[in-house]
Amino acid sequence: MIxxxxxxxxxxxxxxxxxRKLYPEGMHALIAGFLSEQPDMTVRTATLDEPxxxxxxxxxxxxxxxxxxxxxxxxxxxxxxxxxxxxxxxxGMGLIALHSAHASKIFMKLCGTRxxxxxWRENHELERLFIVNPGHPITAGLPEYFEIPQEETYGxxxxxxxxxxxxxxxxxxxxxxxxxxxxxTRGSGxxxxxxxxxxxxxxxxxxxxxxxxTNAVRWAAAPENKPAITYRRNIPLPRP
Amino acid sequence: MIxxxxxxxxxxxxxxxxxRKLYPEGMHALIAGFLSEQPDMTVRTATLDEPxxxxxxxxxxxxxxxxxxxxxxxxxxxxxxxxxxxxxxxxGMGLIALHSAHASKIFMKLCGTRxxxxxWRENHELERLFIVNPGHPITAGLPEYFEIPQEETYGxxxxxxxxxxxxxxxxxxxxxxxxxxxxxTRGSGxxxxxxxxxxxxxxxxxxxxxxxxTNAVRWAAAPENKPAITYRRNIPLPRP
Amino acid sequence: MIxxxxxxxxxxxxxxxxxRKLYPEGMHALIAGFLSEQPDMTVRTATLDEPxxxxxxxxxxxxxxxxxxxxxxxxxxxxxxxxxxxxxxxxGMGLIALHSAHASKIFMKLCGTRxxxxxWRENHELERLFIVNPGHPITAGLPEYFEIPQEETYGxxxxxxxxxxxxxxxxxxxxxxxxxxxxxTRGSGxxxxxxxxxxxxxxxxxxxxxxxxTNAVRWAAAPENKPAITYRRNIPLPRP
Amino acid sequence: MIxxxxxxxxxxxxxxxxxRKLYPEGMHALIAGFLSEQPDMTVRTATLDEPxxxxxxxxxxxxxxxxxxxxxxxxxxxxxxxxxxxxxxxxGMGLIALHSAHASKIFMKLCGTRxxxxxWRENHELERLFIVNPGHPITAGLPEYFEIPQEETYGxxxxxxxxxxxxxxxxxxxxxxxxxxxxxTRGSGxxxxxxxxxxxxxxxxxxxxxxxxTNAVRWAAAPENKPAITYRRNIPLPRP
Numbered sequence: 001m002i003x004x005x006x007x008x009x010x011x012x013x014x015x016x017x018x019x020r021k022l023y024p025e026g027m028h029a030l031i032a033g034f035l036s037e038q039p040d041m042t043v044r045t046a047t048l049d050e051p052x053x054x055x056x057x058x059x060x061x062x063x064x065x066x067x068x069x070x071x072x073x074x075x076x077x078x079x080x081x082x083x084x085x086x087x088x089x090x091x092g093m094g095l096i097a098l099h100s101a102h103a104s105k106i107f108m109k110l111c112g113t114r115x116x117x118x119x120w121r122e123n124h125e126l127e128r129l130f131i132v133n134p135g136h137p138i139t140a141g142l143p144e145y146f147e148i149p150q151e152e153t154y155g156x157x158x159x160x161x162x163x164x165x166x167x168x169x170x171x172x173x174x175x176x177x178x179x180x181x182x183x184x185t186r187g188s189g190x191x192x193x194x195x196x197x198x199x200x201x202x203x204x205x206x207x208x209x210x211x212x213x214t215n216a217v218r219w220a221a222a223p224e225n226k227p228a229i230t231y232r233r234n235i236p237l238p239r240p
Numbered sequence: 241m242i243x244x245x246x247x248x249x250x251x252x253x254x255x256x257x258x259x260r261k262l263y264p265e266g267m268h269a270l271i272a273g274f275l276s277e278q279p280d281m282t283v284r285t286a287t288l289d290e291p292x293x294x295x296x297x298x299x300x301x302x303x304x305x306x307x308x309x310x311x312x313x314x315x316x317x318x319x320x321x322x323x324x325x326x327x328x329x330x331x332g333m334g335l336i337a338l339h340s341a342h343a344s345k346i347f348m349k350l351c352g353t354r355x356x357x358x359x360w361r362e363n364h365e366l367e368r369l370f371i372v373n374p375g376h377p378i379t380a381g382l383p384e385y386f387e388i389p390q391e392e393t394y395g396x397x398x399x400x401x402x403x404x405x406x407x408x409x410x411x412x413x414x415x416x417x418x419x420x421x422x423x424x425t426r427g428s429g430x431x432x433x434x435x436x437x438x439x440x441x442x443x444x445x446x447x448x449x450x451x452x453x454t455n456a457v458r459w460a461a462a463p464e465n466k467p468a469i470t471y472r473r474n475i476p477l478p479r480p
Numbered sequence: 481m482i483x484x485x486x487x488x489x490x491x492x493x494x495x496x497x498x499x500r501k502l503y504p505e506g507m508h509a510l511i512a513g514f515l516s517e518q519p520d521m522t523v524r525t526a527t528l529d530e531p532x533x534x535x536x537x538x539x540x541x542x543x544x545x546x547x548x549x550x551x552x553x554x555x556x557x558x559x560x561x562x563x564x565x566x567x568x569x570x571x572g573m574g575l576i577a578l579h580s581a582h583a584s585k586i587f588m589k590l591c592g593t594r595x596x597x598x599x600w601r602e603n604h605e606l607e608r609l610f611i612v613n614p615g616h617p618i619t620a621g622l623p624e625y626f627e628i629p630q631e632e633t634y635g636x637x638x639x640x641x642x643x644x645x646x647x648x649x650x651x652x653x654x655x656x657x658x659x660x661x662x663x664x665t666r667g668s669g670x671x672x673x674x675x676x677x678x679x680x681x682x683x684x685x686x687x688x689x690x691x692x693x694t695n696a697v698r699w700a701a702a703p704e705n706k707p708a709i710t711y712r713r714n715i716p717l718p719r720p
Numbered sequence: 721m722i723x724x725x726x727x728x729x730x731x732x733x734x735x736x737x738x739x740r741k742l743y744p745e746g747m748h749a750l751i752a753g754f755l756s757e758q759p760d761m762t763v764r765t766a767t768l769d770e771p772x773x774x775x776x777x778x779x780x781x782x783x784x785x786x787x788x789x790x791x792x793x794x795x796x797x798x799x800x801x802x803x804x805x806x807x808x809x810x811x812g813m814g815l816i817a818l819h820s821a822h823a824s825k826i827f828m829k830l831c832g833t834r835x836x837x838x839x840w841r842e843n844h845e846l847e848r849l850f851i852v853n854p855g856h857p858i859t860a861g862l863p864e865y866f867e868i869p870q871e872e873t874y875g876x877x878x879x880x881x882x883x884x885x886x887x888x889x890x891x892x893x894x895x896x897x898x899x900x901x902x903x904x905t906r907g908s909g910x911x912x913x914x915x916x917x918x919x920x921x922x923x924x925x926x927x928x929x930x931x932x933x934t935n936a937v938r939w940a941a942a943p944e945n946k947p948a949i950t951y952r953r954n955i956p957l958p959r960p
Contacts, residue, residue, distance in 0.1 A: 135429060135430060139466065165404070227371055228383075229371075237368075
């Protein structure tokens with residue numbers, strides 16, 4: 001079983017009527033809902049305003065893949081919690097950063113760049129996502145491209161490191177392109193960034209988006225028996 | 241079920257007593273043997289001297305992952321068969337190239353380099369393989385490094401493209417290093433090269449080597465429902 | 481001095497009035513023209529219908545960077561010449577493949593994929609190229625994006641290996657995206673693919689396109705004193 | 721002219737007689753010395769105990785490539801200075817991290833991993849560095865491998881992100897291997913890590929090491945007219 005924790009800032013849903021309508025129990029609840037239907041996943045949720053943001057040592061050590069959505073309150077996430085998540089990723093916990101999580105403390109720290117920096121427009125335009133890595137497990141079950149009828153636009157240049165694998169490139173009707181899905185490896189941890197997910201549109205209700213997230217969870221989960229790494233200090237290896 | 245075909249040149253086993261002792265039915269038989277014990281794999285074998293080298297259209301289209309061992313008779317592999325294997329890899333069939341398969345027609349063609357070129361010594365020295373990508377599924381169940389007591393030595397420079405993922409680096413007691421395990425993506429196909437496997441040593445009897453190959457089969461198998469790619473010729477996409 | 485050879489199929493210019501108007505002496509002549517103005521480059525040209533396609537051993541060994549444009553006659557390029565170019569690239573000669581050269585024998589062979597496969601439309605639409613690697617020397621002197629008012633459209637999926645460095649992504653007004661500029665390393669050779677350059681539009685007259693090609697020549701040129709690689713056969717390294 | 725700043729912690733030279741003998745004016749002085757002989761470089765130095773560690777805004781904005789050596793006092797480097805260096809790298813300043821700088825705040829932050837973590841042994845053994853990317857400009861003028869007769873040993877696993885380009889792999893006589901030279905791209909900045917350089921051996925006196933550092937400076941220097949990136953906020957691109 002893959003143990004998933006869906007983390008959500010969970011603020012917009014409380015303050016904006018338009019968002020509450022789309023996600024009455026929060027985006028995390030909806031995401032946890034469709035993942036829970038998978039026979040190989042057990043899912044819990046955590047949110048910013050819970051004690052320790054819901055990310056206690058117990059929760060983190062029992063999490064194989066962490067999904068992250070944040071936007072308006074990145075600055076309120078405690079640095080000591082970010083450090084713990086960081087170490088868990090390096091140790092092998094998968095991380096899936098959704099949409100505005102590109103500017104979260106944890107994602108920026110793992111990127112090693114100011115990944116908060118990109119162009120954006122709050123509009124209602126078409127996004128078309130093309131697959132550029134059709135053998136990647138994250139694309140299973142998708143058509144060669146799919147559309148999101150109304151989305152916020154993101155545009156290049158996106159201040160990220162060169163991805164380990166580029167999976168999706170978006171075309172926007174207003175004239176922008178964007179690297180919308182890519183992977184990074186950090187230590188033993190697998191990271192996937194996925195661009196769609198603006199809170200004012202029903203993005204996470206869309207079937208293709210759910211397929212991507214579900215695939216990404218399976219891809220990001222580390223093998224159970226991954227190698228135990230030691231860092232030897234002045235300890236010689238056995239002489240041949 | 242992952243459908244595996246183990247291809248072997250199967251010449252040394254017939255002509256060299258030392259090799260026959262290690263692999264009385266051929267290296268392919270031994271490899272097929274330990275893979276067959278996996279509950280999620282069905283395994284067949286194919287060899288150079290069968291009609292069409294055992295790689296008929298029927299076999300290839302029913303193969304999810306192809307394992308390749310060749311050495312003395314690379315030149316005898318028919319070009320039309322190589323083309324078929326090439327197209328199947330681009331279409332999504334996994335390929336695992338073992339040891340001297342670095343100089344096989346199919347692997348060189350997929351590399352886009354003269355990957356036949358490297359330094360080597362037929363000696364009996366120690367190889368120590370270090371994991372440099374400990375979250376990679378191919379390393380599951382391994383210690384952080386493992387040794388092969390007696391092997392042929394390969395040395396850099398190895399004329400390969402920059403790997404998509406470097407997984408193993410070997411240390412040899414005679415003073416060489418080698419990029420011994422790495423992945424390439426070609427079209428929808430996943431390729432893994434693994435260095436060990438000289439025919440005069442019991443390499444494929446060794447547990448760690450079997451673990452690597454078993455993991456690699458699972459990693460290289462494409463998802464069943466991978467996206468169907470079309471190449472549009474003068475066909476516009478629907479206008480937004 | 482960087483010794484550049486601009487190779488052109490040079491057929492469309494002879495048979496299509498519209499192309500001849502744009503390039504009365506051939507695309508190669510125009511490209512050689514603007515490169516010749518660089519103080520650090522000496523430039524010659526070569527075309528398909530010359531003996532040995534103009535790519536004799538003398539020419540190839542005196543070429544640091546080869547630029548390639550071909551389209552209608554890829555099949556007429558002799559395989560033995562392709563082999564020679566291939567070995568020169570692995571040895572360190574730079575290669576810049578322009579537009580429909582994605583389907584040339586030499587580029588496909590270096591890719592290790594069927595890079596001929598992509599979507600295309602002969603239309604007259606806008607291409608907008610975004611820089612996604614702003615520190616790359618190939619982007620020097622460019623704005624963060626630039627436009628080609630009328631071009632043939634190419635669309636993903638483009639059957640190429642994962643680039644070593646992705647430099648440009650194109651947006652097309654008809655709804656497509658494309659990885660329009662990227663690098664590959666093969667042996668000691670640096671390769672750059674650049675998408676624009678349809679023969680019926682004045683692409684190579686455009687300043688930004690000339691800047692990209694000029695930068696790419698400098699980037700692709702190998703250092704004069706690159707390491708001499710040997711491939712040792714049963715020759716031990718000195719024991720420490 | 722490439723404006724280089726050589727930064728050194730400059731503590732061991734003051735406290736250890738063995739180090740002072742090798743570098744009476746500090747490692748930075750020796751490195752600045754051989755770089756100053758290059759006709760295309762102007763070189764200054766900066767050290768930890770100067771005001772602002774010698775890295776004032778004026779110095780940083782006038783630096784094209786920063787070289788960094790630190791070991792015993794990583795923790796004393798001020799966080800606000802690290803932030804400034806970080807932003808300058810993303811903006812295009814090159815960074816060359818030497819030896820124990822793998823554990824410096826700035827390098828770890830750019831890696832996005834705990835690159836402080838590796839195995840090491842303070843011994844006096846042979847290091848042999850193999851080139852695995854012979855076309856890379858950083859290798860110009862080198863033999864295919866070179867040796868350092870006595871060095872501290874570093875061993876894998878080294879907790880770094882997958883390099884953009886792997887250039888050197890080291891073999892150590894005690895049985896370890898190490899990714900000893902590699903590049904990363906962060907924003908517009910080029911980063912090179914180079915392993916050798918333990919303070920108790922005359923590493924920076926060695927010709928091959930000087931060649932690598934000199935080449936790396938030229939490679940890491942951004943083009944003068946690199947693209948100016950803007951991050952548009954709710955500003956549409958011109959409609960086609």
